[in-house]
Amino acid sequence: MFTHEMIASFNELETSLYNYISQNSEKVAYMRIRELADHTHVSTATILRFCRKVGCEGFSEFKIKLKMSLEEQKKTVIKSPQHSITEFFERTLKGDLEQTMDEAAAVISKADSVIFIGIGSSGILAEYGARYFSSIGKFSLYIKDPHFPIHANFRENSVTIVLSVSGENPFTVTQLNQLKQEGSTVISITNNKLSTIAKISDLNLSYYVTEEWYQDANITTQVPVVYILESVARKISSNH
Structure with missing residues (x-):
């Protein structure tokens, strides 16, 4: 309900009210404006100014939006892990993923180095991927900083593996553009092949599961990503 821009615009009293x-x-959803003023030790004028800053004409409209936000949070249903995994196997493994993983393994096998990138949970798995690939003998590293200096020796004949659920993260796109311009072959693992990152990649591995959100957090299962990373790594190992 409260955006970053809204919170940044609050003065000291409004920040106290927001907290x-x-x-x-x-409780606030059912308070009168005077009650809220007494509890927060601010004036009703401050509350009305606060309401206008968050896009409401007055306190009544603010309470309506607050109630709607609370109801929306209660409606959130988290699917079972079995449901998400079944969805992946039914949608994806019946397609051409196996063939695409074979192609990815062939490209990576010929590379001298592998660079993994990703943000958030994708970043954690990118780091895991780098460690897993290194364990099977393919020199790999995870880079989080888009301005991280990469020596020409690493960029030459390298493959970049980019992980992103949405395929639209601007931070990851920035990293990807930099590495692509420097000549690295790009393989992306995304939730669908129509995203920006998938489109600008040389090869895309898509796993197609329903994205899930809990409040503002993306909790989409990452099991398919682990499956793809380990499968590709094992294919590389068997090619040696």
Whole structure:
């Protein structure tokens, strides 16, 4: 309900009001404006100014939006892990993923080095991927900083493996553009092949599961990514 821009615009009193509302949303949704003013030790004028800053005409409209936000949070249903994994196997493994993984393994086998990139949970798996690939004898590293200096020896005959659920993360796109311009072959692992990252990659591995969000957090299963990373690594190992 509160965007970064909204929070940044709050003055000291409004920030105090925001903190109280965030911690007592259920109560505030049914308070009168005078009650909220008494609890937060601010004036009703401050509350009305706060409401306008968050896109509401007055306190009544603010409470309506607050109630709607609370109801939306209650509706969130997290699917079982079995459901997500079944979805992956039914949608993806019946397609041409196996063939694409074979292609990826062939490209990576010929490379001198592998660079993994990703942000958030994708970054954690990118780091895992780098370690896993190194374990089977393919020199790999994970780079988080888009401005990290990469020596020409590493860029030459390298493969970049980029991980992104949405395929639209601007931070990852920036990294990818830099490495692509420096001549690295790009293989992406994304949730669908129509994303920006997938489109600008030389080869894309898509796993197609329904994206899941809990409040503002993306909790889409990463099991397919682990499966793809380990499968490709094992194919590389068997090619040696």
